[in-house]
Amino acid sequence: MKRAIELKINGDTYELLVAPNNTLLEVLREKLGLIGTKRGCDLGACGACTVLIDGEAYLSCLMLAVDATGKEIITIEGLAAGGDLHPLQRAFVEKGGLQCGFCTPGMILTAEAILNEDAHPTEAVVKKKMAGNLCRCTGYKKILEAVMSVSEPGESS
Amino acid sequence: MRLPKFEYFEPNDINEAVSILRNEPAARILAGGTDLLVNMKHRVECPPVIVNIKRIADLDYIRQDKGDIRIGALTPLNRICMTSVIKNSLPGLAQAASSVGSYHHQVMGTIGGNICQQNRCKYFNQSLRWRSSRPTCFKAGGEMCYVVNKKEICYSTYCGDLAPALLVANAKVKLAGAGQVAEVPIHQLFTGNGKAPLNLDDADMLTEIVIPGNSAQGVLSYIKFANRESIDFPIVGAAFWASTEKNEYRVAFTAVDRKPLRGHHIETLLQGKKLKAEIINEAGELATKAAKPVKTSIYSASYKRKLMGLLFRCSAENALRGLNS
Numbered sequence A: 001m002k003r004a005i006e007l008k009i010n011g012d013t014y015e016l017l018v019a020p021n022n023t024l025l026e027v028l029r030e031k032l033g034l035i036g037t038k039r040g041c042d043l044g045a046c047g048a049c050t051v052l053i054d055g056e057a058y059l060s061c062l063m064l065a066v067d068a069t070g071k072e073i074i075t076i077e078g079l080a081a082g083g084d085l086h087p088l089q090r091a092f093v094e095k096g097g098l099q100c101g102f103c104t105p106g107m108i109l110t111a112e113a114i115l116n117e118d119a120h121p122t123e124a125v126v127k128k129k130m131a132g133n134l135c136r137c138t139g140y141k142k143i144l145e146a147v148m149s150v151s152e153p154g155e156s157s
Numbered sequence B: 001m002r003l004p005k006f007e008y009f010e011p012n013d014i015n016e017a018v019s020i021l022r023n024e025p026a027a028r029i030l031a032g033g034t035d036l037l038v039n040m041k042h043r044v045e046c047p048p049v050i051v052n053i054k055r056i057a058d059l060d061y062i063r064q065d066k067g068d069i070r071i072g073a074l075t076p077l078n079r080i081c082m083t084s085v086i087k088n089s090l091p092g093l094a095q096a097a098s099s100v101g102s103y104h105h106q107v108m109g110t111i112g113g114n115i116c117q118q119n120r121c122k123y124f125n126q127s128l129r130w131r132s133s134r135p136t137c138f139k140a141g142g143e144m145c146y147v148v149n150k151k152e153i154c155y156s157t158y159c160g161d162l163a164p165a166l167l168v169a170n171a172k173v174k175l176a177g178a179g180q181v182a183e184v185p186i187h188q189l190f191t192g193n194g195k196a197p198l199n200l201d202d203a204d205m206l207t208e209i210v211i212p213g214n215s216a217q218g219v220l221s222y223i224k225f226a227n228r229e230s231i232d233f234p235i236v237g238a239a240f241w242a243s244t245e246k247n248e249y250r251v252a253f254t255a256v257d258r259k260p261l262r263g264h265h266i267e268t269l270l271q272g273k274k275l276k277a278e279i280i281n282e283a284g285e286l287a288t289k290a291a292k293p294v295k296t297s298i299y300s301a302s303y304k305r306k307l308m309g310l311l312f313r314c315s316a317e318n319a320l321r322g323l324n325s
Helices: A024-031 A088-095 A104-118 A122-129 A140-149 B013-021 B036-041 B075-080 B084-090 B091-098 B101-108 B110-117 B164-168 B264-272 B275-286 B300-324
Strands: A003-009 A012-018 A048-052 A054-057 A072-074 B008-009 B029-030 B049-052 B064-065 B070-071 B172-177 B180-185 B205-211 B217-226 B234-243 B250-254
Touching: A003 A024, A012 A024, A024 B101, A048 A104, A054 A104, A054 B101, A088 A104, A088 A140, A104 A140, A104 B101, A122 A140, A122 B013, B013 B049, B013 B172, B013 B205, B029 B036, B064 B084, B070 B084, B070 B110, B075 B091, B075 B101, B075 B110, B091 B164, B091 B217, B091 B234, B101 B205, B110 B164, B110 B205, B164 B217, B164 B234, B217 B300, B234 B300, B250 B264, B250 B275, B250 B300, B264 B275, B275 B300
Parallel strands: A003 A072, B008 B049, B029 B049
Antiparallel strands: A003 A012, A048 A054, A048 A072, B064 B070, B070 B205, B172 B180, B172 B205, B217 B234, B234 B250
């Protein structure tokens, strides 16, 4: 039986009717048109569907939409404020940290979660924590450079 | 990949959860969801009822209580990696938690869910389409175990990372069940039956992990080998605990049998002796014979046995360094 839920996404509140077996990813993409969140493996192994929930990196393909009620959800659409790119988005552009762009929303949101935990992580920490986000075209060096450029002391995240 | 349909409950306290579980024997508990939901997408588990326990307050904590360390079942794995009492007193448990899946799995996954994860097998953890090329295996509801080509038996492997570290720490688990709360040694939680790996009644729910204070006074180390270091289940994992006071040692392995295994023969050899390179090497030879793994992953049984010896030596050497530091 469908349930009426309220989701707070990118600062907006949405009232939705969802089935318990709908994942958050399905609701974001199919009911709300927030297609910046990508469906990759759909099994929690690629990180493309990463969203921020209360500031932490979650795999939206492995989270029930009904389970996301009462939480603050941020998707890639909600990261840029007032039309200005987020520092991580700008860094990815400037450092060439993307090619086809499919993995980029997940990469950026995972990086944001890492920086939420620690504003100045070491390169080793960033490498380990971003290992669950797969990129099949650019390679990881420029992505790492982009994240590290934002995490350097004096840079704001 | 859509999830199958199910009836959904969100209990607000343990009693309500237990009551739902008692009324719905086929229900499954949802915690982090990183194991259960993948299995449901693969249609190897299709529970008619899901009981989401994440709304239950006060199951997410790490507390020190009269010297013991108590961890709530819903404590996320990344908090276990980052909490100083675990990092300082039980570094092997922090190492085990930080080796689980990816960062996202550690944020979402819980200690209770990691302990209670399903056994794994290359014939079981596959999509419905992949599995449709042959009759369903015994674990997924058919007759035959394709690992050993025998009927009515399941050789799937327990692959949890935290269980071996908790086994050597002599941890206990607190179970809330029909009308009672019980605290049992963690080894009693595992049946050794690949088809039903957990010794839990329908209405039982794991609520807390208790690590005795004297375990926190020894040195605990965990090391694992996985196909991809970044995000994978262990091919073999080894945990080692050592105490200099009585020269007491405990060893456990994961991913080598249908349940996490204690290496009792190795412990007998080491007991009462000072930990040195020679005795570690001798015990490493025994470690290769501590289990009879079968080929449930892409790695052969003989390779796994060699890894058991190697990882035992590495974890013991780590502990030795910890004792000397």
